Amino acid sequence: xxxxxxxxxxxxxxxxxxxxxxxxxxxxxxxxxxxxxxxxxxxxxxxxxxxxxxxxxxxxxxxxxxxxxxxxxxxxxxxxxxxxxxxxxxxxxxxxxxxxxxxxxxxxxxxxxxxxxxxxxxxxxxxxxxxxxxxxxxxxxxxxxxxxxxxxxxxxxxxxxxxxxxxxxxxxxxxxxxxxxxxxxxxxxxxxxxxxxxxxxxxxxxxxx
Numbered sequence: 549x550x551x552x553x554x555x556x557x558x559x560x561x562x563x564x565x566x567x568x569x570x571x572x573x574x575x576x577x578x579x580x581x582x583x584x585x586x587x588x589x590x591x592x593x594x595x596x597x598x599x600x601x602x603x604x605x606x607x608x609x610x611x612x613x614x615x616x617x618x619x620x621x622x623x624x625x626x627x628x629x630x631x632x633x634x635x636x637x638x639x640x641x642x643x644x645x646x647x648x649x650x651x652x653x654x655x656x657x658x659x660x661x662x663x664x665x666x667x668x669x670x671x672x673x674x675x676x677x678x679x680x681x682x683x684x685x686x687x688x689x690x691x692x693x694x695x696x697x698x699x700x701x702x703x704x705x706x707x708x709x710x711x712x713x714x715x716x717x718x719x720x721x722x723x724x725x726x727x728x729x730x731x732x733x734x735x736x737x738x739x740x741x742x743x744x745x746x747x748x749x750x751x752x753x754x755x756x757x
Contacts, residue, residue, distance in 0.1 A: 549650075556641065557575065566709045578642075580639045582637050582638075637693075640655045641689060650684075651676060674692060675689045691705040706750075708753070713757060714757075729755065733751065736748070736751070
């Protein structure tokens with residue numbers, strides 16, 4: 549879990565993605581806000597409902613966990629559930645050492661796949677449920693959440709908001725661009741072939757900024 553927590557720290561400080569934003573709450577918690585509106589649409593006529601990563605992952609409460617019952621949401625007292633907009637969803641990604649596995653809770657907004665379910669129960673995501681067999685990265689979890697939330701599903705969950713980078717002060721833009729470029733390089737290194745072209749295009753543009 550230590551490497552996953554370090555990735556959370558890294559991703560939590562990034563700024564400039566189109567489909568999501570993150571807010572780091574300490575070493576073990578990351579809030580991920582995802583807009584339901586389609587931020588990026590297909591430009592080549594591909595089926596917009598074809599997600600690049602974990603597209604068919606179910607969104608259901610966990611029934612059981614190898615470590616025992618899944619943990620109740622540590623953020624039950626948060627006001628996010630009541631105040632978040634209907635146009636976005638807020639997820640809490642927790643990487644607690646005691647559970648030896650990451651968990652995700654829906655903390656704000658609504659999802660059709662999760663209507664009426666207990667929000668204190670973690671979501672059943674492919675990236676977290678298969679943790680014992682495959683140690684997913686933080687960006688794998690985010691890609692799955694984007695695929696589940698945004699309709700139509702974006703071709704590239706990690707699309708860069710170049711309009712934002714062009715409007716913020718130059719020093720901030722340079723720092724953000726460098727951090728984003730490094731992260732996209734690591735995502736590309738994981739061999740996600742369906743995203744290669746989109747990631748390379750954005751990396752090239754970041755290099756030229």
